[in-house]
Amino acid sequence: MPDLFSLAGKTALVTGAAGGLGAHFCRTLARAGAAVVLAGRRIEPLQRLAAELRESGLSAQPLSLDVTDAESVRAGFEQAEALCGVVDVAVCNAGTTVTKNALALAPSEWDQVLDVNLKGCWQVASEAARRLVAAGRPGSIINVSSILGHRVAGNVLPYTVSKAGLEQMTRALALEWARHGIRVNALSPGYVETDLNRDFFASDAGAAMIRRIPQRRLGHASDLDGALLLLASDASAYMTGSSIVVDGGHLQSTL
Numbered sequence: 001m002p003d004l005f006s007l008a009g010k011t012a013l014v015t016g017a018a019g020g021l022g023a024h025f026c027r028t029l030a031r032a033g034a035a036v037v038l039a040g041r042r043i044e045p046l047q048r049l050a051a052e053l054r055e056s057g058l059s060a061q062p063l064s065l066d067v068t069d070a071e072s073v074r075a076g077f078e079q080a081e082a083l084c085g086v087v088d089v090a091v092c093n094a095g096t097t098v099t100k101n102a103l104a105l106a107p108s109e110w111d112q113v114l115d116v117n118l119k120g121c122w123q124v125a126s127e128a129a130r131r132l133v134a135a136g137r138p139g140s141i142i143n144v145s146s147i148l149g150h151r152v153a154g155n156v157l158p159y160t161v162s163k164a165g166l167e168q169m170t171r172a173l174a175l176e177w178a179r180h181g182i183r184v185n186a187l188s189p190g191y192v193e194t195d196l197n198r199d200f201f202a203s204d205a206g207a208a209m210i211r212r213i214p215q216r217r218l219g220h221a222s223d224l225d226g227a228l229l230l231l232a233s234d235a236s237a238y239m240t241g242s243s244i245v246v247d248g249g250h251l252q253s254t255l
Helices: 020-031 043-055 070-084 107-135 157-180 204-211 221-232
Strands: 011-014 035-040 060-064 089-092 139-144 182-189 243-246
Touching: 011 020, 011 070, 020 035, 020 043, 020 089, 020 221, 035 043, 035 070, 043 060, 060 070, 070 107, 089 107, 089 221, 107 139, 107 157, 107 182, 139 157, 139 221, 157 182, 182 221, 221 243
Parallel strands: 011 035, 011 089, 035 060, 089 139, 139 182, 182 243
Antiparallel strands: none
16 A cells, blocks of 8 residues: 655645744655755754755755745745745744733734734745646645634734634635645644743643643644644545644643
8 A cells, every 4th residue: 555645756845944843844744755845034943954854865955935025935935946846735834922911912913923824824825826726736735723723812812813814714725726636724733842832831830731631741743743744645635624633632621
């Protein structure tokens, strides 16, 4: 039986690839056989990650790209095509947040989060789709959402709104682009341990939050690998407009 999850011969572009989940996604996709384009605003960490992957015999190209700038996105895809060919898999992972009570939130902070998390994903997905259509190729677009696109938490209003919007955008784009063979799905992680949140989850408040997760643990980046490879590969050929939640059962926890 062929390896349904193989990405051999495919080009994958990941935004927000400089660290955290983005860097992990790049490693996972490269190990599955994809030529990976590591996209982000900070080129130095992208170059280090690309060097690490190449030392392991994998294909990786660092690329400077700002998802909030339409011209940067267009130029980035142009460069990615010149380096690796048409992007078959686009992982819209770049994201940011502001932690404030809604009454203290400045309009500029609202714009900052929505520009990256929602508008940025739309610009990357649209550029990927436009080039796939021009090339007459099918493809997969994966929007990295969150369980906060399904439920809410305090002090992260623009983040929750952006992720809820991303869930709806995933469904709308899936409807429009299905006729072109372009699948659009969302990956919605729960709380996953990273360098940015490790100290919080070691605190009493963080421990209390972990106890509300039915599996009683944080996710690891590797817990997302199966869902990522499913959506990126031909194993999900008949899936579009779906949102896969990987959260240890957190969305099912009691109120």
